[in-house]
Amino acid sequence: MANDILERLTGERGAFDYQLVFSRKPTPRTKEVYMMDIDGAGAVALTRNGSLNLFPAVSPDGTRIAFTSYRHDNPDLYLMSLAKGTLVRILSHPGLNTTPAFYPDGRRLVVALTKDGNAELYEADLAGRLLRRLTHSFGEDISPTVSPDGGKVVFVSDRAGGLGLYELNLETLETRRLVPDMSYCTDPNYSPKGDRIVFSARQGGTFDIYSVQANGGGLLRHTFGEGRNEHPAVSPDGRLVAFDSTRGGVRQVYLLNLKTGDVTRVSRSRNEESQPAWRKR
């Protein structure tokens, strides 16, 4: 079924199968992590703890999901193994333990922690050991995405006012701002080849999906003011972008075909659904 949708969306038969992991809001005060096929069928709850479960990130091999959960009354970072059926709290520093992103090798994460004051990015292994601190700024450094070659991280920071996209060289730890003329950017996500970065930006009061080349040039706009559009994630084959949008009223998950620009709704629930991440089945 999912492959049929992929075929309809892309004109090509998918030789693989993907799922989307996302956050669903079943009640006004709770969010749970769910997983569904890319046609919206077969949605299953991965958490049922009645707290807030946010920002799911999937390991490149599809076996692990890292996310922030308030199940122990603090936004801690958890690692779920789908293969083993285990859930482990790996980071529980005071304050925020949030916005995880996997390295391409699937063995390390970049996360935002506020343990030293404002939010800074750190590298951690899957047991929660902090390997190094990656950013040092007076601003909030959040929402990292790691390049497929493992050499760079693009993240969001308010260090210069507004919200900007910054590129961090993981070898030198030097940062530079991308798309400096856009003053409120969020949710960057590398394409699988590493040649482009999709993100969401607020321009003129609405959030829309944009992309740039990895060097910051060649800006493209992909959505055009229909609702609030955020949290873009490029499919592993690079053809689709999953994102959440309020265009239908309630915020839900949609797919954008990068070649044709067609947008299809994925969510079938009446609940709010957001923050989609791709998972190789």
Add this chain to the structure above:
Amino acid sequence: MLKRLFLAALVLMMGVALVNQEGCSRKPKGAGEEMVGAEKGRKVRRRPVGEDEYTKRGVSPLQTVYFDFDRADIRPEMRTVLQRNAEWLRRHPRVKMSIEGNCDERGTEEYNMALGQRRAEAVKNYLVSLGISSNRLSTISYGEERPADPGHSETAWAKNRRAEFSIVR
């Protein structure tokens, strides 16, 4: 003696409620925010309870602190609120509080998590500067996930940019 202390606290809280109601009529722009404080004040006036009962019910007698858009610094009029909160905490030295930072919905969820944390820390630091021990105060951010008002207007947003107190049991 205890009873007398109680009465004194009750009178003080009634005063707080009245001040808020006055503030409400004088300052229509911030009416939404002031009203919230007044409602809390009225609730306290109707049913004064002691430290043990507050702790048992998990209801905080402390007043909510409100913030400007995308800011985490304590507004001048909120310093008065925090001074009253500090006074209550001094009178109830065994009570520990969790300070919960919240935001309106306009920023991103990720950024609002960080902003809510900054707000909670700002409130904690202000209370510590007033002499409250930092190990009685913990902080948590709910970002934009726990709006006090689910609306999408400036009035709703003003009520949602806040730090609330809840008793740690």
